[in-house]
Amino acid sequence: MSPKRQRGERAGLTREQVLDAALELADESGLAGLTMRGLGARLGVEAMTLYHYVPNKEALVDGMVERLFTAAQPAAPGPDWRAHLRGYAHELRAALLRHPGILPAVVRPAVTPATLDAVEGGLRTLTGAGFPLGTALDVLNTLTLFVLGHAAAEVGxxxxxxxxxxxxxxxxxxxxxxxxxxxxxxxxxxxxxxxxTFAVEALLTGFSAFSVIK
Known part of the structure; x- marks a missing residue:
């Protein structure tokens, strides 16, 4: 018989498994109903075990947002900025519609390393295509806010x-x-x-006017 796991001991979970379970629980109960105790019960561990993966609920929600945004990013950003943004927009919408429970929190600023890496990749693609850095940030923010708003409207x-x-x-x-x-x-x-799709293509057409490389 294997020894009983002690309080706070690791449970063979990964951070990704914890975050995915949190997304499912938020879809069922809303963010207000998401608790460390409830998440632990979902995963079959004590709440204290979860603190090996996320230090508090704020970090948990940041990680949930990270899971959606990083899943929407191309595996290897390429030079085609339109393809990059088009794929990102459609993948992000799909992820939000799969997990509408996280919608109230997705306007949080990017703070985790993985989320910031995704932003950096997008900026690298855009600046490499001739967009000034400030404009590249405007492009990413504009497209992201549009996707969030459209997904929220579809859900609500x-x-x-x-x-x-x-x-x-x-x-x-x-x-x-x-x-x-x-x-x-x-x-x-x-x-x-x-x-x-119509709106994304219209945005991409408009964005192209701001690239210094024609």
Missing amino acids: IGAGDGPGSPGWLAGLDGERYPLILRAVHTGAGTDDAARF
Whole structure:
């Protein structure tokens, strides 16, 4: 029989496993419902064991944000800045839709080494393509905030039968809002993924005007 693990002893977990379990728990209970005790129970360890991987809940949330942002980064940033940003935007949206529980915290500044490495890689690609450093930062921040806002809207707007939902819109006055109702009935402009792709491509087209290399 193996000896019982003592309080605070490592449990054969990895930091990534701890963070992934925290993301799942936040999806189920929200960030307010995410506790070290609950996370420990999910992983089958005592809460004290988790402090080998994250010193406190703030660091835990920073790590959860890190998992999403680093997963959205290309494995090896290349010279094609449009491909880099396009892939990043679509991967980040997909990660946020998989784990909407983290959305209230994703505007936190990048603080972990892995998250900062991802930012550095993006800046390296953009500056290498002729964007001044300040503009490169503006590009990354603009695109990131757009993705966060779009994902939040997809998760929270039009859910169920409340205001903004197709059912609610279908009850509008047809004489006053004929074009809105036509869009509702035909589906024109209502596909979230298509709208997201359109906006990303429009942003990339606009960003290109600010590169000094044409």
